[in-house]
Amino acid sequence: MNYRHAFHAGNFADILKHLVLTLCLEHLKAKPKPVRYIDSHSGIGAYDLASDEAERSPEWKDGVGKLLNADIPEEARPALEPYLNLIREMNPDGLKSYPGSPEIAARLLRENDRMHLCELHAADSVTLDDRYKRDKRVKVEKRDGYKAIEALVPPPEKRGLVLVDPPFEDRDELAHMAEAVMGAIGKWPTGTYVFWRSLKNLWAADRFDAGLAHWLITEQGIDPEKILRADLWVRDLASEGKLAGAGVVIVNPPWTLEEQLVGAMPWLADTLAQGDGYGWRVDGAFTDEDLEDLADD
Ligand SMILES: C[S@@+](CC[C@H](N)C(=O)[O-])C[C@H]1O[C@@H](n2cnc3c(N)ncnc32)[C@H](O)[C@@H]1O
Known part of the structure; x- marks a missing residue:
């Protein structure tokens, strides 16, 4: 448990994940029923950009620091504005703090919606609990998130979203994620799921995505259209140094999400680029060839 998200809060990987989270929650809120x-x-909920960690590793300066005052092209605005407005509301006097996933949800969700937050790190779970203990919508648990997911679904509300955003400290993280996810999706196939994974090893990420998509389509009868992948890399993925790429796989995404992301990703990739070989992809995590093979089986 060495990972501290405070070193990375507001970097390019957070931006894509939190952009997708915002758009998915906004879409769920379009109907009056609770989610x-x-x-x-969960991490600690929100991050002070003047903290020791953020000062020592100012990844946010190459991330959210480049977005807030940028001139955003028309086609990218529908996707980016809800996310950027939330950060602006949180920072009326200039960028000082960055919302983690719990804070994004807490700011977007309504009175009748509910949030269940798991954080295993002892000190971080206390910080998280302190932040939300007066918010009746929120339950915080110091608990293994992988084990929790299966136990927490299906929720009584029947509509909602599960974010799985592990630290990727462990070499087997993708396998743990796949195992937890399969248990949960089997019990609650209509929930929206967002899985974050790094692109340190493109082959491993592709294998996870294709394996998950294959299982969802063949075993759970999920329509291939209900699986979406969005990845962003800020320089050549083979380059040395800090994380160069990351993204999310979304199961049961809002039908509007793909178009919104395709509108925003070219500008986002250009703006967040840190070197040659940067890029993005938004696709179904499964090639047309894979789908044809499935149809032949
Ligand atoms: C990438 S950070 C989460 C960031 C957060 N989701 C956000 O977007 O703001 C991963 C967090 O998972 C915690 N963690 C690690 N293993 C865990 C486990 N098995 N169950 C729950 N939390 C865990 C770490 O302490 C860390 O705070």
Whole structure:
């Protein structure tokens, strides 16, 4: 448990994940019925950009620091504005803090919606609980998020979203994620799920995505259209140094999400680029060839 998200808060990887989270929650809110938000790896909720960690590793300066005052092209605005407005509301006097996934949900969700936050790190779970203990919509648990997901679904609200955002400290993180996810999706196939994974190893990420998509389509009868992948890399993925790429796989995304992301990603990739070989992709995590093979089986 060495990972501290404070070193990375507001970097390019957070931006894509939190952009997707914002758009998914906004879409769920379009109907009056209450929704449940489940965050398996919550962190501390919000991050002080003047903290020691953020000062020592100012990844946010190459991330959210480049977005807030940028001139955003028309086609990218529908996707980016809800996310950026939330950060602006949180920072009326200039960028000082960055919302983690719990804070994004807490700011977007309504009185009758509910949030279940899991954080295993002892001190971080206390910080998280302190932040939300007066918010009746929120339950914080110091608990293994992987084990929690399956136990927490289906929620009574029947509509909602599960975010799975592990630290990727462990070499087997993708396998743990796949195992937890399969248990949960089997029990609650209509929930929206957002899985974050790094692109340190493109082959491993592609294998996870394709394996998950294959299982969802063949075993759960999920329509291939209900699986979406969005990745962003800020320089050549083979380059040395800090994380160069990351993204999310979304199961049961809002039908509007793909178009919104495709509108924003070219500008986002250009703006957040840190070197040659940067890029993005928004696709179904499954090639047309894979789908044809499935149809032949
Ligand atoms: C990438 S951070 C989460 C960031 C957060 N979701 C956000 O977007 O603001 C991962 C968090 O998972 C916590 N963690 C690690 N293993 C865990 C586990 N098995 N269950 C729950 N939390 C865990 C870490 O302490 C860390 O705070």
